[in-house]
Amino acid sequence: xxxxxxxxxxxxxxxxxxxxxxxxxxxxxxxxxxxxxxxxxxxxxxxxxxxxxxxxxxxxxxxxxxxxxxxxxxxxxxxxxxxxxxxxxxxxxxxxxxxxxxxxxxxxxxxxxxxxxxxxxxxxxxxxxxxxxxxxxxxxxxxxxxxxxxxxxxxxxxxxxxxxxxxxxxxxxxxxxxxxxxxx
Amino acid sequence: xxxxxxxxxxxxxxxxxxxxxxxxxxxxxxxxxxxxxxxxxxxxxxxxxxxxxxxxxxxxxxxxxxxxxxxxxxxxxxxxxxxxxxxxxxxxxxxxxxxxxxxxxxxxxxxxxxxxxxxxxxxxxxxxxxxxxxxxxxxxxxxxxxxxxxxxxxxxxxxxxxxxxxxxxxxxxxxxxxxxxxxx
Numbered sequence: 001x002x003x004x005x006x007x008x009x010x011x012x013x014x015x016x017x018x019x020x021x022x023x024x025x026x027x028x029x030x031x032x033x034x035x036x037x038x039x040x041x042x043x044x045x046x047x048x049x050x051x052x053x054x055x056x057x058x059x060x061x062x063x064x065x066x067x068x069x070x071x072x073x074x075x076x077x078x079x080x081x082x083x084x085x086x087x088x089x090x091x092x093x094x095x096x097x098x099x100x101x102x103x104x105x106x107x108x109x110x111x112x113x114x115x116x117x118x119x120x121x122x123x124x125x126x127x128x129x130x131x132x133x134x135x136x137x138x139x140x141x142x143x144x145x146x147x148x149x150x151x152x153x154x155x156x157x158x159x160x161x162x163x164x165x166x167x168x169x170x171x172x173x174x175x176x177x178x179x180x181x182x183x184x
Numbered sequence: 185x186x187x188x189x190x191x192x193x194x195x196x197x198x199x200x201x202x203x204x205x206x207x208x209x210x211x212x213x214x215x216x217x218x219x220x221x222x223x224x225x226x227x228x229x230x231x232x233x234x235x236x237x238x239x240x241x242x243x244x245x246x247x248x249x250x251x252x253x254x255x256x257x258x259x260x261x262x263x264x265x266x267x268x269x270x271x272x273x274x275x276x277x278x279x280x281x282x283x284x285x286x287x288x289x290x291x292x293x294x295x296x297x298x299x300x301x302x303x304x305x306x307x308x309x310x311x312x313x314x315x316x317x318x319x320x321x322x323x324x325x326x327x328x329x330x331x332x333x334x335x336x337x338x339x340x341x342x343x344x345x346x347x348x349x350x351x352x353x354x355x356x357x358x359x360x361x362x363x364x365x366x367x368x
Contacts, residue, residue, distance in 0.1 A: 009337065010263050010335065013256050013258070015258070021208075024213065024231040025230065027231060029208065031209075041332070042333075043333035045209060046209065046258055047208040072194060072197050073307035074230055074308065075232055075233070075306060075308050075310045080304070080307050120260050120264070120355055121306075121356050122355065123259045123260035123262060123264050124257050125210065125258065125259045126259045130356060148227075149225060149227035153192055171303070171304055173356055175303060175360060176356055176359060179363035179367060182367060183367065
């Protein structure tokens with residue numbers, strides 16, 4: 001059924017060289033030189049950002065409310081509302097990371113977890129995936145444990161208001177995670 | 185109505201210093217040091233990636249098919265299916281960029297454009313927004329004009345198969361753009 005899309009004649013390119021430019025705090029910045037295997041197309045240096053995979057959680061309480069986190073974000077210099085989320089530690093299972101991030105950021109835990117799949121964050125120049133989870137019947141029986149640089153407030157809203165909530169969010173991956181829940 | 189989410193007591197942090205680490209080909213990599221205005225929380229150096237804004241287009245033909253592009257992507261080292269998309273040139277209006285990218289990548293043009301809004305790509309450490317557009321009644325009356333390093337094939341599928349198509353895509357912003365179209 002799904003094979004219809006893969007009758008492509010496209011070929012993967014050949015990466016000729018790879019250079020580490022800078023080790024950032026949350027990523028490794030590389031440049032590569034590459035060329036097409038058969039066509040006279042070459043490209044480089046091309047920016048690549050190597051990152052850990054991330055998790056995003058649609059967390060729903062026993063009384064059908066969604067648990068969101070509000071925090072200051074340096075990239076946009078704005079206070080945003082997002083799903084609980086974070087980076088997966090090296091070797092950590094995505095579900096374990098999702099459970100950890102939900103509890104650390106919100107103090108909520110759940111016994112009912114469901115995968116909402118994964119997606120490449122930006123296959124053009126980023127190497128990582130976001131893993132999406134649904135946590136049902138969440139209850140506030142865990143312990144919040146912020147990273148040293150986290151200052152987070154909870155925003156808890158009825159699932160019936162989700163489409164309005166989406167309009168107040170401003171993070172592509174938080175919105176996509178909730179969209180998968182709404183479209184499932 | 186929407187004010188309910190903004191009763192927050194959170195404050196924006198103060199950026200103490202900003203250092204340009206590296207000028208990449210598609211971004212500027214900076215680090216910043218910052219601190220909370222009142223709480224004893226400090227942070228840094230913190231990675232920031234400065235990027236141009238991007239556009240993504242849900243392009244629908246006169247006979248109700250969606251126009252997608254398939255290409256090799258260096259970040260994931262994979263061939264992906266995505267919505268027509270690209271970076272906005274300096275000073276360019278997002279809608280103009282969307283029209284340009286649709287025509288350059290697909291050869292299709294449209295007279296019926298509608299905004300599907302914008303979103304912060306990743307407010308945590310990226311500075312840019314993605315602008316989403318719907319182009320209706322697209323017709324193949326334009327001219328494809330690839331960038332020198334582009335090798336693109338078109339994938340055209342009935343809108344009735346959109347949910348199946350989504351399962352074959354692997355780019356968070358392409359999927360979010362289509363999700364907004366489906367949830368609108």
